[in-house]
Amino acid sequence: MKTVLATLATLLLLVTAQSHGHHSTSNFDFEKEVAVSGTVTYMSFTNPHSFIDIDVIDKAGQKSSWKVFATSRVVLQRYGWTPESVKAGDAISVTGHPDKTKPREMYLTKIVFANGKTWLRSSIDN
């Protein structure tokens, strides 16, 4: 009885589960890379993960909004990031692994800050 119920509940959860990960990175395609440059509109320097919203202007002059996910504030600060590293209005370039289904979301691997410094995601950090 209990096994059947537990199995049913688990199956229900798996079926209803969708790919918008909150702090999982399984929704990103780590085989692919994408790079964009643009202007920061919002920096969420937070636990359990951080993200940067960027407005990107393409060659045709069209503006699109990108969301770039990164690891926790605790880990980023250990890598030397500060609340001043990325701010709204900054012009930055980012490289990352694209989301498998959402065309303008990625997981950050490399960033060129507004001050010209480059930061590369450490291989030990997931």
Added chain:
Amino acid sequence: MTIFEWLQATSFGIAVRESLWLYPFFEILHLVGIALLVGSIAMTDLRLIGLSRALPVTLTARHMLPWTWLGFALVTVSGLSLFSGFAVDYAVNTAFQVKLLLIALAGANAALFHWRVFRSVADWNQLVASPAAARLCAALSIALWLSVISAGRLIAYTGAGKD
């Protein structure tokens, strides 16, 4: 502005997101609370199902219940704190909604056991099998609480399907 937007905009909600160790602190508190809550409930349920029949059911329940309530207090305080950091996201998260529903079902099951089944405990307190209703409540309780843990863990891997 919804209540969820208001909550995560409070200074406490901001601190949960932005302070270095507050979020991990509440995560740890949540885990300790889960261990106490579900651990003490599972031990009581196993006795009801028929293990360790030498232990009086009343004595087992009396020993476990204070730890169950302490665990419940810990998960509630830490859970509401974690929620306040990301109220808007959590409120529409499918796994979170399923989790709340499962907690309600587990609570109803416990209430049913306490107010109906447990009344006749004097008849099956020690060395005999519990009645079928007690065993069913106990098995259901274990299944529900394991499902609550599963749903909670899956919040990180689930969303509302919104962009």
